[in-house]
Amino acid sequence: MSALGSAFGWLERFCHNYGPKIGRSTIVIVLLALWLPIVLVVVMSFAADGVLSFPPDNLTLEWYFVFLENDAAISSVFTTMKVSLVATPITVALATMLSYGVSRYDFRGKSAIQGLVTLPIIVPLIVVGVALALFFGMINVGGGFWSVVAAHVVRTIPFAALIILPTFMTFDRSLEEASKDLGANELETFWNVTLPNIMPAIVAGGILAFTVSFNEFIYTYFVRGTGMETMPIYLWSRIQHNVTPEVNVLSVVFLVVAILLVLVAVLLTNISRLTMRS
């Protein structure tokens, strides 16, 4: 007992004395682990040598010109954008409708819905990927754009619902009653009151869904058939042959496009203003 007590006492003194230092070091280590690989990729995209060795001897834009002349690479960027920009609104709409239904109506098994919707996140991706490919084969839908979009919707709905559903569940319903009391019907109330107030969650869910879709590899790999080459798929096929700095250029382009699209979404929806108010 006293040994335990003194151990706690020691721990407490230790935390008291070194707590701020430990906290700061943890932040540095975590941020390095997150950002160092990205910084390396960006730096290496300017490497003059044909091989990946750090630090590069000379810097060059050569590989960016190589990329710009690579039609397959550029078309893969556009394919990815097309898939994600189509899949994300579908996902957001479905997740919003589902959340509205769950928060509004009573039905059997309602409490299980939240778990059932988000649980697929932990199912091994390859298992679902194979299942999707088999399913599309079974219903005689081959690979192609819409198969990939459907797979992306399946992949991203749990993420969008994870954010949108709780917001609906905690939404103050008396705001809707006030709206109806003041003369707005159900549809006007949803449009004027419900939607603006849950918009931050819808945008956040949409951005998360978009980034997951943009990076999606495994489902796409299984259901794409031939010809559909999203950027992650293209990258994968490239590094199987040889690793040149062009792969890094592709990664940088990938990163820039993703960040730009998210920024556009943020600006368009004025999310910072909305989150501030709610």
Place this chain on the structure above:
Amino acid sequence: MTRMHTIEVENVTKEFGSLVAVEDANFQIKDGEFVSILGPSGSGKSTILRMVAGFETPTTGSIAIEGNEVVGVPPFERNSNMVFQNLALFPHLTVAENIEYGLKQANVDKETRQKRVSEMLETVRLEGYGDRQPDELSGGEQQRVALARAIVNEPAVVLFDEPLASLDRKLRQHMQFELQRIQAETGITFLYVTHDQDIALSISDRMIVLNEGAIQQIGTVEELYNAPMSQFVADFLGDLNAIPSTITDLSEEYVTLDTSEGTIDIELDAGGRNENLIHSDGLAEGEPVNLCLRPHEISLQTEPPGDGQPSVTGTVKSRMFRGNEIAYIIETRWDEFLVIEDAGNEQLTNGTPVHLTWSRAGTYLFTPANGTKPNPKPA
């Protein structure tokens, strides 16, 4: 054209599963009246309000607003507006946009809307607050915005679901005056739900007292305070001390009660308070009755009263100084009695044996309530 009642509630019953929230409610509210529905929590008062607003549908019965049956009519087609308990101000809109909301839904043109909004801001004394967000305002200011939003469309009735409950005492009193002022200015009928008898007594013209889903009594505040028809109403509208007793003799002029401290004669034609005794009509000898006394009507004295004046005995248990008056808790053989005396009187120390006397006019007789539910008598 005959003037309709603003609200008519007829034989309204509301059941939630096996729970009867409101039982056979009947009342009318006249145009321009300020009426409170008063009852303890769970008495069904909010349910009545929500049925008038259209958020709940009566199981049976009918509700009319300005003579039009509204059961089955959705809230957005009813000529009533509500001030919600949590106010429910739209957080994504400014103060002016909140007030404007109802006008927009009614397709009022923009110029008129702006004019009406600034008039409303003036009425609730929030000039210059139009561009603020609701969460930047204090609790009292938010109340005013909610009120302005509810009256801007000039509905037949504004419904209040205890919106003042969250305010501190001083602000609440201030808002009560404001409500009365605004109601007088606008002439709109107000129906106010509360569990706080002080609010109900001070702001309303008439009160509807509710208990366990059943209306106990309806009347002006004076009627309900001075001539309560049941011990529940009397007790709810001010403290009451009850002496259980049995009727031993009953004549045209006197009723003789047997308490465990001897017999007490009550004169039946003693003036104004006779009303109360008449309400205990139908009582026979041998039946139990409560002799009830308001704290202000009792006086304390250390010597036994002379010439047959009725009294009971007790002991001072504690004493609270309240500025111009002193509240005593007196231990009696039945219960602890609350007695309020002027601060100028001689102060009694704890443990002093006292005699409690009362003026003849200060007594109420009630049939003892079974549990908390008294027997309501039809008006």
